[in-house]
Amino acid sequence: MKCYICAEQGRDREAVAICIVCGMGVCMEHLVRKDVELWRGDYPFPARKLKKAIPRILCVICNEAYEEG
Amino acid sequence: MTLVKRFLAELVGTALLVFFGAGSAVITLMIARNAARPNEFNIGIGALGGIGDWLGIGMAFALIIAAVIYSLGRVSGAHINPAVTIALWATKRFPASDVGPYIMAQLTGATIGSALFLICVGSDAAFVGGMGATAPFPGISYGQAILAEAIGTFVLMLVIMGIAVDERAPPGFAGLVIGLTVGGIIVTIGNITGSSLNPARTFGPYVVDSMYGINLWQFFPIYVIGPIAGAVGAALLYDYLAGE
Numbered sequence: 001m002k003c004y005i006c007a008e009q010g011r012d013r014e015a016v017a018i019c020i021v022c023g024m025g026v027c028m029e030h031l032v033r034k035d036v037e038l039w040r041g042d043y044p045f046p047a048r049k050l051k052k053a054i055p056r057i058l059c060v061i062c063n064e065a066y067e068e069g
Numbered sequence: 070m071t072l073v074k075r076f077l078a079e080l081v082g083t084a085l086l087v088f089f090g091a092g093s094a095v096i097t098l099m100i101a102r103n104a105a106r107p108n109e110f111n112i113g114i115g116a117l118g119g120i121g122d123w124l125g126i127g128m129a130f131a132l133i134i135a136a137v138i139y140s141l142g143r144v145s146g147a148h149i150n151p152a153v154t155i156a157l158w159a160t161k162r163f164p165a166s167d168v169g170p171y172i173m174a175q176l177t178g179a180t181i182g183s184a185l186f187l188i189c190v191g192s193d194a195a196f197v198g199g200m201g202a203t204a205p206f207p208g209i210s211y212g213q214a215i216l217a218e219a220i221g222t223f224v225l226m227l228v229i230m231g232i233a234v235d236e237r238a239p240p241g242f243a244g245l246v247i248g249l250t251v252g253g254i255i256v257t258i259g260n261i262t263g264s265s266l267n268p269a270r271t272f273g274p275y276v277v278d279s280m281y282g283i284n285l286w287q288f289f290p291i292y293v294i295g296p297i298a299g300a301v302g303a304a305l306l307y308d309y310l311a312g313e
Contacts, residue, residue: 043142043233043243044157046070 003027005059019059032063070144072167076174078145082137083178084185086130086149087201087273092186093129094263095198097122099190102197109207115260123259124252131252138244150267151175152296156226156304162234172269179273187277195281200274203263204288211291214262218295219302221254222266226303234304235311265292266299 004024006013015025017033035053058066097114104116115122134149141147146163148154151172157163183201187194194200205214228250233243251266258264265271271292275285 039143041143041146042240043138044146044148044153044229045162046075046146047143048070 001025003030005030005061017057019062020056021058021062024059024061026057026059030060031057032060033057072170075145075167076170078141078147079149079171079174080178080181082141082145082147082149083175083269083273084182085133085137086267087179087182087270088186089133090126090130091183091201091270091274092190092194093126094201095186095190095194097126098198098201099193110260112206120256123256126259127252127255130255131248133248134251135244135248138247142244145171149175149178149269150296150300151269152222152267152300153226153229155297156300157234159301160304160308175269176272179269180276181273183273183277192281195278195283199283199285200277202274202278202283202285203265203271203292204285205262205291206260209261211288214288214291215295215298217258217261218265218291219299221258221262221264222296222299223303224254224299225250225266226300227307230304230307230311235307262291262295266296268293268296 001015001018003011003013003015003026006027006029013027013029016028017026017031018024019026019031034056036056038050038052038054039047040050041047094114098112101113101116101122104113106113106116114126118125137149138147148157148171154163154168154171154175158165158168187200190198205211209217225247228247229243232238232246254266255264258266263271268289271289275289278285
């Protein structure tokens with residue numbers, strides 16, 4: 001699979017991941033990998049942060065949308 | 070969450086419960102202060118609105134319980150009731166080391182909530198409304214009162230187990246369903262024992278009443294034994310019924 005954003009820019013680069021939101025194939029330049037904290041627990045148990053975070057990969061476009069809120 | 074944060078959340082939650090819940094009983098009694106009472110079973114709540122008075126009080130409890138569960142449930146678990154904390158501990162769902170601090174927070178919060186209500190309303194809250202304290206109604210024996218409190222708290226804890234503790238429960242409904250359950254229980258048991266279902270809810274108003282020379286402490290064991298027995302019994306029964 002090729003990087004979609006690179007293809008739009010006329011470049012030919014292999015994709016290394018898929019954006020979890022839009023499903024686009026992306027190269028290392030056009031992906032954002034973040035660790036997302038995970039909390040478990042609700043009434044009647046206090047919520048606690050799990051020791052391990054969940055890794056998440058987005059393309060730069062979806063990441064910008066998330067950052068805007 | 071640190072224990073300090075959870076302690077504060079339990080304290081605030083229980084204070085809100087007593088301020089708005091027990092406070093609604095005080096207001097009902099103050100409104101009916103000079104109203105004619107049709108019989109001695111009627112102490113003023115019900116003098117003007119009949120069973121609707123109890124429905125109003127039940128709704129005040131229902132809404133504040135739902136509000137506290139949705140706002141503070143993730144912080145401390147929002148037990149706001151020593152009987153719930155003990156039942157969760159008894160079924161190995163809550164650490165023994167946290168039981169003491171939680172109960173301390175609930176008792177302190179209930180006292181603060183009752184004191185704040187007194188400050189807002191004045192001494193009539195104690196002299197006319199008795200701070201919304203619970204006691205057996207005329208003709209109700211000590212044993213009957215314990216049994217009624219145990220049955221009421223049994224229903225409350227059974228619902229908590231089914232709608233919140235059980236991982237198969239649908240998410241998001243706990244606050245609403247538990248609040249309305251308490252409201253419904255109050256409509257029936259209110260005119261029997263005051264329908265405390267919660268040792269802390271009785272403790273706070275008793276402390277403030279004591280400052281005005283009103284001594285109801287001889288009834289306090291009713292609101293400790295009944296709710297704890299009912300809650301623990303319901304939790305154990307649910308585990309047996311819902312287990313494989």
